[in-house]
Amino acid sequence: MRRLLDLAAGLAGLAAFNWLGGRVAAWLPVRLPGSVLGALLLLAALAMCKRVPRPLDGSAALLLRHLVLFVIPSLVPVALTLGAAREHGVFILLVTTAGTALTAAGCAAAMQAVASRQRTGWPDA
Secondary structure: HHHHHHHHHHHHHHHHHHHHHHHHHHHOOOOOOOOHHHHHHHEEEEHHHHOOOHHHHHHHHHHHHHHHHOHHHHHHHHHHHHHHHHOOOHHHHHHHHHHHHHHHHHHHHHHHHHHHHHOOOOOOO
């Protein structure tokens, strides 16, 4: 039961920093994703605490175990061609990193478009 309460408290803390980042982003004259600002606020808070609270550590560990799902599509070709991976490992690492960054940027652009449409209203079909 305690583990479940720690998990809930940690997830609530992460959600609170994400929400706070969104509120700060709304006030800033520069367009930055609220989740990025929330992560920076969380980093600042953790730096001031000098340790990670147990509930937050457990929740973050759970999330990190499953975030690899976002990287799998760019890593599958590497697994299929291990010989080439040994020979061109650095290049594959760069391409995988760039592919992941482009995917994240595409998701961010899509989210911005949806958020913009929600603010201005959807056109009538």
